[in-house]
Amino acid sequence: MVDYAEFEALAPFIQLVEESLAGLAGVADGDRYFDLFADDVVMEFLYAPPGTPPALHGRQTIIDSFRGYGRIITLDRMSDAKVYTTTTPGVVILEYASHGTGVTTGRPYHQHYVSIVTIRDRRIVHWRDYSNPLVVIDTIGDGQAMAKAMFSGE
Template sequence: MVDYSEFEALAPFLRLVEESLAGLVDGDRYFDLFAEDILMEFIYAPPGTPPSIRGRQTMIDAWRGYGDIISLDRMSNEKIYRTTDPDVLILEYESHGKGVVTGRPYHQKYLSIVTIKDRQVVYWRDYSNPLVVSETIGGPDQMAHAMFSPQENES
């Protein structure tokens, strides 16, 4: 069971995905929507961060560190595009918030290609600008450390 209070900094994004995929996948909460062996690719991964992660637990562990670097206030301009493949859809959206340490504004545009099999997300391909993240949080090392380093206090 996931304690969603750990992911408050991501809450607007989690809700956007939950609402966008409602009726297409099983599960009510964000992490429940994904297959155990989900593959997430970050096409423009910032330096020091992996270009992909595999597995729901790996994703949960990475997202735990998000709140150390960025806090989201809201999402906007959500669009869902259907493709000729009924198992693939495209999500376009923007996030707005601020850098936790720097206080700098965060405004990011995303395009995510989502593949669904057996009513679970099995593949997520993310297109976003790593320079926006870097400028908001004060450099790429902070993201690598917060989200993709072994945590001393993992549960």
């Protein structure tokens, strides 16, 4: 059972994904964001900042790494959400932007994303993220801060 209070900094993102996928009848099942993922899901970051992994393997690994997000950035809102269905069964493209603040720097955060989501047996099995790591680094002031907060287990 996931305690979503731990992920308050990501609440606008979580809500956006839940709502975007809920609108697609029969695509993904799950009451909440992390419930949508298969246990063996792979989440890829095509432009991963230095010191961060290019992929996360497994639902629990994603949950554990996302716990650290609130130490670096707090999201205020999402915008520009678009959902594209494809001719490939189970593949959906999400386009969106996030807006927030760097926790330690107070700098604004404005990021644009494209995520290609693959769903099999009503669970997300693959998530490929395209976003600009330089935006994150500029907001938090240091590329290693992201690695420490989200991927070091601290």
